[in-house]
Amino acid sequence: MTLDDLTKTSGEWLRGNGPESDIVMCSRIRLARNLAEFPFTNRSSRAEKGEIESHFKSALAASRLEMDYFDVNVLPPLDRQFLVERQIISSELAKGEGPRGVAISPHENAAIMVNEEDHLRIQYMLSGFRLHEVWDEINNIDDQLEENLAFAYNPSLGYLTACPTNVGTGIRVGVMLHLPGLVQDKSIDKVFRALQKINLAVRGLYGEGSQAFGDFYQISNQQTLGKSEPELIRILTDVVPQVLLYERQARQRLVTERRQHLHDQVSRAYGVLKTAQTISSEETMLLLSSVRMGINLGLIDDVSIATVNELFIQTQPAFLQKIRGSELDVEDRNVARATYLRSRLANGRMAPEP
Amino acid sequence: MICQRCKNEASVHLTERVGGKRKEIHLCSACAKKSGLGLPESPPNLALDAVVQDLILTHVGELVGELAELACPECGIKYMEFRAGGRLGCPQDYRIFGRGLLPVIQRVHGATRHVGKVARQRPGAIHRLRLRSQLRDAIAREDYEEAARLRDQLRLKDIHA
DSSP states (O other), X not given: OOHHHHTTSOOXXXXXXXXXXXXXXXXXXXXXXXXXXXXXXXXXXXXXXXHHHHHHHHHHHHSSOOOEEEEGGGSOHHHHHHHHHTTSSOHHHHHOOSSOEEEEOTTSSXXXXXXXXXXXXXXXXXXXSOHHHHHHHHHHHHHHHHTTOOBOEETTTEEOOSSGGGTBTOEEEEEEEEOHHHHHTTOHHHHHHHHHHTTEEEEBTTBTTOOOOTTEEEEEEOOOSSSOHHHHHHHHHHHXXXXXXXXXXXXXXXXXXXXXXXXXXXXXXXXXXXHOSSOOHHHHHHHHHHHHHHHHTTSOOSSOHHHHHHHHHHTSHHHHHHHHTSOOOHHHHHHHHHHHHHHHHTTTOOOOOO | OBOTTTOSBOOEEEEXXXXXXXXXXXXXXXXXXXXXXXXXXXXXXXXXXXXXXXXXXXXXXXXXXHHTTOBOTTTOOBHHHHHHHSXXXXXXXXXXXXXXXXXXXXXXXXXXXXXXXXXXXXXXXXHHHHHHHHHHHHHHTTOHHHHHHHHHHHHHHHHHO
């Protein structure tokens, strides 16, 4: 598998199936692990980072895991950005220095970052609300790697991590939710405050510190010590249905009280995306969000959720430049984005180039 | 707080450790000056890190003051560097800085004991962390003979790992 192959496919987690997939885009778990015999990444020398990387590669090769390793250190900036957009690596790993990389599974469900804040950051994603399945998968990956790696661990504090906020289980259990209804009826802040009170974190689509866009929000645990992995998962599986209920009620209110306005908003959004000649990333996110909600409410029936999910990722700058095969400035990207949207939304037919 | 000599408001507070016992002195600025403890009139020409250190002591508190000089023998990180940057240097820091870290961990997680998945026991790993830190030191002081010896020892252990 090469990075160019990835431009022709999309991650399984965008497929838009699985339980509650009208609102739950995907379920994701990540585990932070470190090798006991090395300093944490920020204190490791270049040579040590190289050794960490080679220990990991040997353990991966000895396992039954089918994953391809990409050496992020030698990738051009555009390719690094492309992996960030696909949610495969963090921007910290992209911006880092020295030996580092990521192993990716064929359908992009699993990704293991090497020499990020922790030596290993294992993540597993599935579309829809399926945290238990995600846990089974990632637990298996962790077990297989541990066959040949000595993880930093002590019995009273659990898995030891570079930042004490991750110590213990090293787990972050999250779901990515599409919440346009709560955003439109302005009750989203109230919901977030309630979640924060029970120690759940809310972040935007691209993780820590990023602005929520396209009305996507990640909800995840903050505490990692003192509760077992299944207990932490249960907090999410108990709370998320409540958020889904609020979102469905908000959508229902929009349908009953402002049906015409809603239908107009959704149709205009779809119309602009299908016909625009130049469009910014921000406008695209905003309009795709309306279209996604429109499909789920039965107002649009000739485009699939999977297509719309993919477009959130595939209208990002690095993807557009990868498929064009050249670097583009902002204005050229806006034209390329509009062209790509027209081609994808015209039932798969390529719109003729001018 | 009242000056111990003249009952004016104390503005100089000094904590000393004499033979394992803590001794506290509180003085007003006039009495402090008489005892040679006063602050200079004009801003002193201190080195920047001394100023930073002083600010940290003032704002982060006494426990940090005592921990401030503590450094990890394995990775070399100082407790103060962790407090400033938020990242630890190596797995052994949890033991070395335990006294400072546990309150932080309690505050963040509401717990200080791990429950959940248990890793395999690998007793050799800590020894290897030590060998690696010795190797780093040997390279830093350009003792290549020692570095080569340590590297061989690590290689040997790799084979037996």
